[in-house]
Structure formats: structure tokens, C-alpha cells
Amino acid sequence: MTTPATDHTPDYPPRTPPPPKRPVSPPRPETAGPSEDLAEGRMPARSGRRGVGMVNRRGANWVLESAPWAAGKARVAVVGQLQKWGYLPTTGTVTAVEAVVTLLVDAATTDPGTRITVHLSDQDGQACILALSHSTTLTSGHEDGGDDVLHRITAHPAVTGCGTDTGTDGRRTWAVVGLRPG
Structure with missing residues (x-):
């Protein structure tokens, strides 16, 4: 005699789904909001700052020792690269580029650290020159006394813009210099 199916209990456990192939990633850590960071003088945590990057333009960079002579090497490298790119600036523009490079590199070498990088890019007759100090112990701010x-930097008429910011990779100071006679 057979028993009805409802009275029979299975001899094995029910089938469970297999575990996922990739473990679920943990939630991202909570970071301060952009307004809190700016109030404290820091770059916003969600700004996505990931070092120096250039898109759709020519660029060059040089790694230099953080030393007093770094400005001289940077001046020669930047002016030489601009000439390789076909810019034949006037004497006044060359003087401005050299002065701006000196100011940027000297500011980077005053920060603690053993190396700096100088970055150069060009677009539409202008050059962006950037010095990065690679010092991770800095807080944002400017020198005392104004x-x-x-x-x-802005005292030079060829400069069309400049700025500075401090992040986890160091202090960036940059200037945009017009290479065409105005």
C-alpha cells in the first residue's frame, strides 16, 4: 500500500542557491561633504582629484630634485619645449615664462620633500605651467603678509590665470601664460 504524497517528508535538505561568484563589495567609507571640506580649507573629498592629468593637448613634464638649482633647469626645459612645439615668442614673453617658472618652482621647493615635478601643456596659443611639490604634510593656505x-605671478602681463591647491599628493601651483603677442 502507498502513502499519500502529503504525508511523506523528504530524506534530504532542500536545495539552496549557490553562493555568488564575486563577494559583495563593502560599502564605501563615509567622507566629509564638499561644503565641510571647503570650510576647513581642503579640497572637496568627492572632487576626484587624482594627480595631474591632461586631455586632448600636448604635454611634457620633468621630475626634479627639490633644490635651489631646480628653477634654472625647469626654465631651460620649459622654454626649450615651447620652442620645439613651434612657438617663437617675443623677448617679453620669454622673460615672463622664465619668471613664472622660477616663481612656481621656487614655491614648490620651499615645501618639505625631496622632489618636485614641473608640467607643461599648450592649447590655443597659451601654455599652462604647473609645479607640484609632492609633499604630503601640507595644509592649504597662503603665505602671511599678502x-x-x-x-x-599675476604681476606679469602675459599671465592670463593662476591658482594653487593642496591635496594628498602635495601642493599644485599653476599659471597660464599667453604666448601670442596681444
């Missing part, structure tokens, strides 16, 4: 590097 005579900071940005004021000295």
Missing part, C-alpha cells in the same frame, strides 16, 4: 606667490 605677498604670496599668486600675487607675484
Whole structure:
């Protein structure tokens, strides 16, 4: 005699689904919001700053020892690269580029650290020159007394813009210089 199917209990456990092939990633850590960071003088945590990057333009960079002679090497390298790219700037523009490179590199070498990098890119008759100090122990801010590097950079008429910021990879100071006679 057979028993009805409802009275029979299975002899094996029910089938369970297999585990996922990739483990679920843990949630991202909570970071301070952009407004909190800016109030404290830091770059926003969600800004995505990942070092120096250039897109759709020519660029060159040089790694230099953080030493007093670094500005001289950077001046020669930047002016030489601009000439290789076909810019034949006037004497006044060359003087401005050399002065701006000196100010940027000197500011980077005053930060603690053993190396700096100088980055150069060009677009539409302008050159962007950037010096990165690679010092991770900095806080953002300017020099006391109001005579900071940005004021000295903007004193040159060929400069169309400049700025600075400090992040986990060091302090970046940059300037945009017009290469065409105005």
C-alpha cells in the first residue's frame, strides 16, 4: 500500500542557491561633504582629484630634485619645449615664462620633500605651467603678509590665470601664460 504524497517528508535538505561568484563589495567609507571640506580649507573629498592629468593637448613634464638649482633647469626645459612645439615668442614673453617658472618652482621647493615635478601643456596659443611639490604634510593656505606667490605671478602681463591647491599628493601651483603677442 502507498502513502499519500502529503504525508511523506523528504530524506534530504532542500536545495539552496549557490553562493555568488564575486563577494559583495563593502560599502564605501563615509567622507566629509564638499561644503565641510571647503570650510576647513581642503579640497572637496568627492572632487576626484587624482594627480595631474591632461586631455586632448600636448604635454611634457620633468621630475626634479627639490633644490635651489631646480628653477634654472625647469626654465631651460620649459622654454626649450615651447620652442620645439613651434612657438617663437617675443623677448617679453620669454622673460615672463622664465619668471613664472622660477616663481612656481621656487614655491614648490620651499615645501618639505625631496622632489618636485614641473608640467607643461599648450592649447590655443597659451601654455599652462604647473609645479607640484609632492609633499604630503601640507595644509592649504597662503603665505602671511599678502605677498604670496599668486600675487607675484599675476604681476606679469602675459599671465592670463593662476591658482594653487593642496591635496594628498602635495601642493599644485599653476599659471597660464599667453604666448601670442596681444
